[in-house]
Amino acid sequence: AQKITQTQPGMFVQEKEAVTLDCTYDTSDPSYGLFWYKQPSSGEMIFLIYQGSYDQQNATEGRYSLNFQKARKSANLVISASQLGDSAMYFCAIFPLLPPLSGAGSYQLTFGKGTKLSVIP
Amino acid sequence: GAGVSQSPSNKVTEKGKDVELRCDPISGHTALYWYRQSLGQGLEFLIYFQGNSAPDKSGLPSDRFSAERTGGSVSTLTIQRTQQEDSAVYLCASSLDSSVGAAGQPQHFGDGTRLSIL
Numbered sequence A: 001a002q003k004i005t006q007t008q009p010g011m012f013v014q015e016k017e018a019v020t021l022d023c024t025y026d027t028s029d030p031s032y033g034l035f036w037y038k039q040p041s042s043g044e045m046i047f048l049i050y051q052g053s054y055d056q057q058n059a060t061e062g063r064y065s066l067n068f069q070k071a072r073k074s075a076n077l078v079i080s081a082s083q084l085g086d087s088a089m090y091f092c093a094i095f096p097l098l099p100p101l102s103g104a105g106s107y108q109l110t111f112g113k114g115t116k117l118s119v120i121p
Numbered sequence B: 001g002a003g004v005s006q007s008p009s010n011k012v013t014e015k016g017k018d019v020e021l022r023c024d025p026i027s028g029h030t031a032l033y034w035y036r037q038s039l040g041q042g043l044e045f046l047i048y049f050q051g052n053s054a055p056d057k058s059g060l061p062s063d064r065f066s067a068e069r070t071g072g073s074v075s076t077l078t079i080q081r082t083q084q085e086d087s088a089v090y091l092c093a094s095s096l097d098s099s100v101g102a103a104g105q106p107q108h109f110g111d112g113t114r115l116s117i118l
Helices: none
Strands: A002-005 A010-014 A019-021 A024-027 A032-039 A046-052 A064-069 A074-079 A088-096 A115-120 B005-007 B010-013 B019-024 B031-037 B043-050 B065-069 B075-079 B088-095 B113-117
Touching: A002 A088, A010 A019, A019 A115, A024 A032, A024 A074, A024 A088, A032 A064, A032 A074, A046 A064, A046 A074, A074 A088, B005 B088, B010 B019, B019 B088, B019 B113, B031 B075, B043 B065, B043 B075, B075 B088
Parallel strands: A010 A115, B010 B113
Antiparallel strands: A002 A024, A019 A074, A032 A046, A032 A088, A064 A074, A088 A115, B005 B019, B019 B075, B031 B043, B031 B088, B065 B075, B088 B113
């Protein structure tokens, strides 16, 4: 079983400042991937960044970086130079990279409850 | 368009009626997923299709929910005898083959169907 915990229901950040959104996870899978998605008020889910459990380096994608600490089971998202358009819900998710030993599914994304980020002008 | 397409975008129906939600994945994506998002919540996995393999239905909340995928492409999620607790946004996603642990393959989501049961 997999579980994602996002402890910050809401966060505020000043425009142009950096912000860290927390994500901790629990999994019995030996190999897994961690994803962050952004969901603006319009509702679409936008893929932001990916980190594999086997990756030695933290993932970066433009203004997004993932602070991956495997021993602590954390995968925090860092957004640098916040913009007004960054205001949205942010979801952390985990995905198994190997089939379960039982042979049953499931290649599903398990999501956290999300963090609502508000960027202040 | 090149993205995942879902229809209808909104559906309002009376309790007890059946509804069908449609998903057209990105061309070439063999994996297809259905999720449900209740108001203010994260996404809840419902069902997963991979190519011609038997679907993983482990997330379906009751036997009123079913889904099929014809020809490895378009998928339909059916909810029979709808209840008010079925009200949610139903999201479809597709990705490249997941069954071989293709690393870093993100799931691309459609805009969802907002289902309201009166």
